[in-house]
Amino acid sequence: MNFVTETAYLCEVTTNLLGVLYIDNKTTVVKISKKHLKQKEYAENYIKSYEHIRFMFWSPYVPVGYITNGLATLPELELIIN
Numbered sequence: 001m002n003f004v005t006e007t008a009y010l011c012e013v014t015t016n017l018l019g020v021l022y023i024d025n026k027t028t029v030v031k032i033s034k035k036h037l038k039q040k041e042y043a044e045n046y047i048k049s050y051e052h053i054r055f056m057f058w059s060p061y062v063p064v065g066y067i068t069n070g071l072a073t074l075p076e077l078e079l080i081i082n
Contacts, residue, residue: 006052007052007054008043008050008052008053010053010056013057013058014059016061017061020032020061025067025070026070028070036055036076040076055076055077055078056077057077057080057081060081062079062082068081
């Protein structure tokens with residue numbers, strides 16, 4: 001949280017060095033999408049007083065293709081990957 005700029009950062013972080021993958025590509029996109037919805041619910045319930053709220057997903061490696069394309073459909077979710 002940055003109290004000066006009134007910005008809250010909500011980040012989902014994975015440390016899978018060989019790539020983020022929950023069972024298969026489709027399941028991975030669905031799980032991350034659900035986690036993003038939980039981020040948004042948390043923000044609405046607990047930190048709505050912040051002027052700026054940034055939602056992020058961090059991962060050292062996400063294969064380009066199905067997963068990155070699926071996550072790109074979540075415009076509020078910033079991807080800090082690869």
